[in-house]
Amino acid sequence: MLDNSQYIEKLRSSGLRPTKQRIKICEVLFNSEKTFHFTINELVKRISKSTNDKISLATVYNTVHAFKNKGYLKEIPINSDQSYFDTNTSHHHHFYDETQKDLIDIDDADVEPVKINTRIPGKKIKSVEVLVKVEDDKS
Amino acid sequence: MLDNSQYIEKLRSSGLRPTKQRIKICEVLFNSEKTFHFTINELVKRISKSTNDKISLATVYNTVHAFKNKGYLKEIPINSDQSYFDTNTSHHHHFYDETQKDLIDIDDADVEPVKINTRIPGKKIKSVEVLVKVEDDKS
């Protein structure tokens, strides 16, 4: 068993009880060297692979939403039949490969800061997200 | 009855048979002075208001997808439980008001062109879309 005290602390400090399900999901999401994108379906598969204790689908949904609300995950705006999440919560944008149905991070250094020269009165900007759709270049 | 020859021509020239359902949907979508955003659900309501001939939900879906494929509509990438479409097919970006769940066009002149300084080998860029999420500014 790995050291989960970091996750227990993380959960507790954000007002989420460190249940064994949540700790397991933290392991699956945040233990890997690289950040990644996932759908709920894919996450459920990753969880099954890494534990014998089944976690209910409802709990996976609950937990992902809780983590998203706490800022530990980001949801990626994309037209799809399912929601995509990102364990990389730092500011960055995405390529979406429409041929492969695949999301790819764009290093933030590779995008000039997006300047929006207008505002909506009474509203503040929460995020600016760029989605670059690509397809096979048949040439 | 208005002059629908423009829609009949438009449909025919793109290889879509000008059926009365498609012409009616053209009227609802393209007759108005201003472009607008809609969900399938909202479109169905607009159609009901403007005609007594009911159009099947399946036909609305079929037609919206056909129009989207022909480039007469754009789908807006946003995380929502339903798809949003835009009758404004010119290049522009959007504000999404998370408080009001409302989409607002950003005039293209108000956004500095987004520069992506990286590419994916073998892929070509199909679109670059910016979504600016805003919320109530409580200050």
Added chain:
DNA sequence: CAACAGTTTAGAACTATTATAATGTAGAAA
């Protein structure tokens, strides 16, 4: 340990969307 509020769970419910297959129709050909 007792108590309780928060959490998990299986399964039902819900909702947007797509598939199906029978019926209808626009357009072309005779």
Added chain:
DNA sequence: TTTCTACATTATAATAGTTCTAAACTGTTG
């Protein structure tokens, strides 16, 4: 105009992602 046929429409069923429900369970506090 009549006929033919490929394309469209339709009601309905099916599908799939997500949320809801309410009972059982558990982490935390006293």
